[in-house]
Amino acid sequence: MEPTRLVYEAWKRTEKIIQNTKDAKGNEIVREVEFYDPYDVKHMEKIDSRCFLCGETIQEGIATKHVFSDVFTDWNRSRYPIGTHVCPACSFTILTNPKNRTSLRNFSFVAEEKLHLPNRVEMRQFLVEPPEPPFLIVLAVSQKKHLAFKGTVSYNREIYTVMLEETEVIINRKEFTRLLAIVERFLFAFTKTEVQTGQYNQQRVLKFGIDRWEWFEEQVKPYRGTELLNVVMFVAQKVEREEDVLCFMGLGQKTKTPPQPHLSFMPSIEAETNDVDQADQICGDKLNDSQKQVQSEQIQLELF
Structure with a gap:
């Protein structure tokens, strides 16, 4: 499935796009985000061709000059360079809502059955x-670049792909969760810049x-200098x-497992998690309810 098709179909199945965010003063706010429906564009027209951007066969679309601005620079990403129109799905991910100047490029997002605009904790x-x-x-990261059509759709929950800005990062879920748990505890005493550098x-x-x-x-x-660590740092909560x-x-010391270089191994997704269960039982009992939830999330997969 083309990534833009997945995003567009997810948006159509989502009644309201709600974002939990903060204002300039750090106050928490909840807002509804309204994107631009490509069928509201007066330039949508019938055409038997292929989409300039994704290359899929289309029966209707919007002429490229009405979709891309003068500052669009990703012309080399076109799957069908001789195309003259952009399909509704690709148009949705590019267009800016003229009412509120909102565009998908302004947000990190997750598209599945529905479309989500998570904050970093989410x-x-x-x-x-x-x-x-x-x-x-x-x-x-910049919230200024069109990223949806550059992404890769994932079909596996254990090994999946994340777009970090314009970089495609392959995530091993167990490895990611282990590193996240370590970094979040390291951040108890140090800054993200210190840990990264x-x-x-x-x-x-x-x-x-x-x-x-x-x-x-x-x-x-x-892991220092790897994109995996950059993804961890993007969402880590100390x-x-x-x-x-x-x-x-x-x-961690009790397991006596030496540190492993990034991607030098692929932990089996069928591995036993007895040590993790033990960690949940021992450390979890010492935490309050909210911290127990975080602890459970961090060690539900094999850490060592």
Whole structure:
């Protein structure tokens, strides 16, 4: 399935697109987002051809000059360069609603049965627990680029694809969840910039403890510079309790599993999860309700 077709069909099945976000002052707000229906464009017309963008056969479409602006630069992405019209699905992902200046390019999104505009906390959950296939996940960093037609539709919840801006990242769900759990606890004491670059404030290292820092750094270092770590950083939420960090670290040391370089292995999706269940039982009992939920999400897959 073409990614734009999946997005468009998901939008048509979604009665209201609700986004949980924050205003400039950090206050939480809930708003309804209205995209532009391509059939509201007066230039939609009958044509027996193929879509300029996705290359699919079409019986109706909008002329390219009414879809793409003068600053559109992805002409080389065309699947049918001699096409003169764009199909309704592709048009939907490109057009801007003239009433509110809203376009899909302004949002990170998940398209499955319905279309979602998750904030980073919600997107984190989609990555840990992907929807039933087929689905498309796009992380818009700049919120200025058309990304939907560049994405890849995923058909597997254990190995799937994420678009991080214009970069296609293949995600192994167990590997991702393991790294996310480690990073979120590392963020208890350090900033995302420090974890990503490996350049740490020495005062924070001493305060956190050199032995603890070395243990977490040993787990993260093999992933530094990879797109997988960039995806993790996009959605990671730091752990607030030192007790959770220590418990997780203790269980990780107990397994005595050496750190693995990125993509040097593919954990079996049928692997046993006894150690994870043990982690849930031991660490989960020490957390409040909301933290137990986060703990359960982070360790429901095999971490080590």
